Amino acid sequence: MTANWEKQEGNTGVLSVEVSSERFDNALDEAFKKVVKQVNVPGFRKGRVPRQIFEQRFGVESLYQDAIDLVLPEAYTQAVNEAGIEPVDQPDISIDQVEKGSALKFTATVTVKPEVELGDYKGLEVEAQPVEVTDEEVDQEIEATREKHADLIAIEDGEVAKGDTVVMDFEGFVDGEAFEGGKAENYSLEIGSGQFIPGFEDQLVGAKQGEDAEVNVEFPEDYHSEDLAGKPALFKVKVHDIKRKDLPELDDEFAKDVNEEFESFADLKKDIREKLEKTKKDEADMAKKDSLVEQATENATIEVPSAMVETEKDRMLEEFSQRLQAQGMTMDMYYQFAQTDEEGMKAQFSGDAEKRVRMNLTLEAISEKEDIQVSDEAVEEEIEKMAEMYGRPADEIKQILMMQGGTDQLKADLRIRKAIDLLAEEAVEKPAE
Incomplete structure (x- = not known):
């Protein structure tokens, strides 16, 4: 041949x-x-x-x-x-x-895969991100933790207040006619959570147990159902129960309830501060790397084939579908909810898909120019990390990778990560303005 x-x-x-x-x-x-x-x-x-x-x-x-x-x-x-x-x-x-x-x-x-003409990618400037954790942020996180550990206590005498959970029946009407999906029984709603149409929860404030109430709202213009978008609606509500949060005291016992390894409230506070600091550092590191990758991509000259953009849109749609499945929803359900279809979703992905393709091509070109290599040992370490993350045996992760064509893609992903690390190592950090 x-x-x-x-x-x-x-x-x-x-x-x-x-x-x-x-x-x-x-x-x-x-x-x-x-x-x-x-x-x-x-x-x-x-x-x-x-x-x-x-x-x-x-x-x-x-x-x-x-x-x-x-x-x-x-x-x-x-x-x-x-x-x-x-x-x-x-x-x-x-x-x-x-x-x-x-x-x-x-x-x-x-x-074919396009040739990439690299521009500057070393010595790029990036703005330093703040990583300090304030006392106020620690207090806010403690309060959020306190809210999560609160008990809901039913109150018989009293009115609905913001933060209460209301157990209710409701039915919605538009132009005097009940509409599909607007009815529920014994529904639990936290007032102030923003789960319902704007104005609905506010109008329940002041209601009493066993009371009937009428709530008048207007569906947003961009509501997912075209039949309801922009229309006024009346909801007839029956309040069954009012439950109020009983917040725990911020003491040593509370800290032990959060984590049995803590001996005092000071331990909890220290742990929260350390976690917030780590989160901020991780976010700052990610923001730094994102900025550097964008700069390196902007400095490169690439003629991206439309076929690669279409392939990336397919990949993004598959990723989105997998996230929905993890939440118990199918793509068909989402299409109906969002009033769109597969082509509509891909159209939404177009800009990001081309951007992702350009970034990947740039990083691949950098890894080739810098002769970045990934050892078999590094691949094994990454498989171990994946096994720990997903709670599965490492051999099972290997089997899945082999069924998907081997470890070549994993090795390519690790090369990309090393290329990003190189950008960060060679960058010049300047103070935040």
Whole structure:
């Protein structure tokens, strides 16, 4: 087999391939063995028609497409490897010569991974991010922790106040007619949580247990249901129970309830401060790296093929679908809720998809220029981290990776991370303005 690659304008080129006559004739033999099993010829049992009789009756040309299907995938892959190119889309194949006893010739118009002309990526300036934790932030986190550990106590005498949880029945009406999805019984709602339409929760403040109330609201113009968007609605509400948070005292016992390893409230406070400091440092590190990657990408010159953007949009849609599944929702449910469809979602991803492609191409080019390598030991360490994160055995993580094509993608991801680390190491940090 011979292959010739001719680069054309942009990121496309033509791969001309010639498969030997011997290889193609062998494929014709395989095609005949496959096809003859389905052929009925009078005087012969099914699958027993001699090759000569078959070709006289149907013509050898009837075997060409099956033989091409057998030869072409392997020949194309071999030609791509010989030419040293990286296709990023399905090729446009044209058969130029097909004949028994002769070489099979075909051309493939291929979109390939673009070349990246790197600009400055070392010594980039980045603004320092504040990482100090204030006493006020610690107090806010303590209060949030206190809220989480509060008990809900039912109150019989009293009115609904902000922060209370109301157990209620409700039914909504638009233009005097009940609408679908606007009814529930024994529904628990924390007043002030913002779960319901603006104005709904505020109008329940002051209501009493066992009381009937009417709530008048207006659906937002951008509400997900076109039938309700922008329309006034009346909700008839029956308040069954009012539950109020009983906040624990901020003492040593409270600290032990939060974490049995704590001996005092001071331990809890120290732990919260340390966690806030770590979070701020991680966020600052991430913001720094994001800024550097964006700068390096802006400094690079890349002609991004549309095929790569489309592939990235597909990947982003799959990631979004997986996140929904983790929340117990399907894409069809989301499409109905958001009044959109697959094409609409991909259109929303367009800008971010191209940005991600540009960033990845830039980082790959940096890792190649800097000859960044990832050892097998580093891959093993990452698998161990993944196993710990997902609570699964490392061997199981390896099996999953092998089913997905091996550890090459993981190794590529680690190279990208090392390229980002290099940007951070070489950056110049300037004080925040």
